[in-house]
Amino acid sequence: MKADNKNKQQKGTEHPLSILANKAYEIFSEMGFEIALGPELETEWYNFDVLNVPKDHPARDMQDTFWIKDRPGFVLRTHCTSVSAREIEKAGKEGRLPCAFISVGKIFRNEATDFSHEMQFHQIDGAMVGENISLANLKGVLTQFFKKMLGENTDIEFRPSFFPFTEPSIEVFAKFKGKWLEMGGSGVIHPTVLRNFGLDPEKVQGFAFGLGFDRIAMVKWGIPDVRLFYQGDLRLNQF
């Protein structure tokens, strides 16, 4: 006879990023966000052009992009803002405004890997569009998210940044255990981007953000190396 009860199937362990994604979706759903998913192999249009990132502009260097061989116009998405873009455009066409979307997804950057850099990792992207949506609303939503994610004592702060698709553009920092940590980019959606979505910036405004999701997990649990997430090693599943 084995010491364990053989009849009862022992439950498997879940990947930390899945646990955290469920949690994130729950927090954002409570604030009215709709879960959205989109393609990982994305068109240049949704990854860059629609987001006001022009060709031949230094802003394209901000993200090391994987281009697809023999398929011009396609990239591995460098952020899930492309998912927000697709969904807002669709919601506008279907007359479903105001709207808000949240997406946790795998993204890709063509860079050398180390403990804090990986060629594939996850980002949580969200956007809200409606009448008079402001930077204060962005701060409200992100404050709520980080408090629920990292604990009630967590503070966030905004620092100046630049992204072609937002104006003002903001770098989001969260204070965890006394230290300010960079969490990702955000801002008020640029009027040009709203027009690209087929919306009238005089009538609706919005915000968008994209945060490093692996990073949140690393901060939350003290996971020292981003590469641990993708090695298929079950010793990672400790939660």
Added chain:
Amino acid sequence: MKISYNWLKWYIPDAPDAEKLAYIITYHVAEVETVEKREDGDNIFDIKILPNRAHDLLSHQGIARELASLLDIKYVDPTPKYKIPESKPTNLKIEIITSKDRRHVGRIVRNIKVGSSPEWVVKHLESIGQRSINNIVDATNLVMFNCGQPTHAFDLSKVSGPKLIIKDASRGQKIILLTGEEKELSESMIVITDEAGNPLDTGIKGGKHAEITNSTTDIILEADNFDPVFARKTGQILNIFTDARKRFENDLSPELAPYAMQELSALILEMCPGAIFENIVDTYPQRQEERKFSFSTDMISRILGLNVSVEEIENILKRYNFEYKNDGGEFKIIVPSMRLDLVGEEDMAEEIGRIIGYDRIKPIIPKINFKLKINETYAKIVWVRNKLLNDGYSEVMTYTFCNKGEIEVEKSASDKKFLRTNLSDGLKESLKLNKINVSLLNLGEVKIFEIGTVFKKGSEEMHIAYGDKKEIKEITLDEYTKLARAETQVKNSGAFALGDMGQGTHDALNSLLESPQKFKMWSLFPFIVRDVAVWVPKDVSSENVLKIIKENMGNMVIRDPELFDEFKKNTKISYAFRLVFQSNDRTLTDQEINEIMAKITNKIKENDGWQVR
């Protein structure tokens, strides 16, 4: 960009101390990544200038001007100190036959003496990581780091005559750069030549032909304003990453060029007091247009979600040298020529927001009644994941990149250039890895799954793969849910509901929040597994045995000994425990583990009627 604090102080003598200034820059302008304290007392900031301000902040004067306005402190304009040298009539001719050069400011200077630079110039350049070359080249570099405008000097004696032609390059045209490297140009590029057609410059990197040498006495100075797309493309194609390219590709204001020439002239006069300056030749085919637009205080407040007062905005416009009209909170402005980033009212919202500080904005959760739609794909993923977890499978994520596939990426930093066409290959590797470690895992056997995207020609698909020691199965998410739904419906009429995460998941999430857990990194050294089985009288509990094992096993057993077997025979009972030894900093030897096991065995034997099997 490296910025010297002492250099900044030339222009903003009233600036706060370096530490405070770094903080202010980070919160109102751009991130100061590092502050390096130098032995000579200077502090060097490494500032991550953002792309929208690279046209006016990649220089000491640019940063100083920004800070003077931000902090409302004095900006010392150096222009009056640039004694304009007495200047003579010139034969210099400039011909621009390309749309890519928007302005060319040129000047001939004779009777210069090439030599080493004054000490302060060397020090300035070194403080920001630049090497001194000779006084003339240093002067051109210093001007760039000081005011942001790239400038260049040619040896006049090597130019066929006092004429420069700036034109589109022809395909296959060759130029030898200052580095000695030969580059082949194409029609998308420009070339600066003399009348004889000698290629002198590519715009973003000078050529060898008219290089300044120690014997140079007469020079042509130039400050151009190139089209940003041209500068970027040329740099990309020719693989040139100069400071000049970086500035041009960020779209400099053409208004900067004559100022830079003035500064360069004054600097050369200081270095070569005997220099004879000829008149400046300013060719300006594409004038920068004055930019006007209006914005309202209400709109700024609405974008920021913060009530900003008319006075506050007016004060900012004054400090930042805007020409403006205030019509009851509606502002009509003329943008300063250096501020090419300000195009519309949203830009002013950012400008005002960052200047007053984003800490002023208070968090407000919008109260909107959204009409939510369930995401079916995600609901399926959650359902499948929970089902597999309940069936004893553990979740892994593996790499999207692999050695073979149907879709390939260009120029990867890694040797794995293909996107996976299945999850099974990755899962196979993961199974192998986890089987080796099975003693370290609190799992009876290794069963794993992955939910992820695979890439086939023409499409990407969401797949499920799950496997154990026998086999790996892989199927699309849609197929899996279809089959599983049919199976579940048979079992308990339709428990499968989209979007239903189940109360169990809910509770798990809440406990996740309440108990802050800490990740425990595993050791990278090999582990050793040992079993010990003991016969004891049947009234002795396994805890009694465990206690002795734990007291004597040392500190290298990585999890509680596992009781993996027990059975009774007559008056006795047998308990079998498994111990896994592993160190965080070295490879353990069999011998030392044998010693520990011997110690445990001896301690057990000391008990009456206890017997190690």
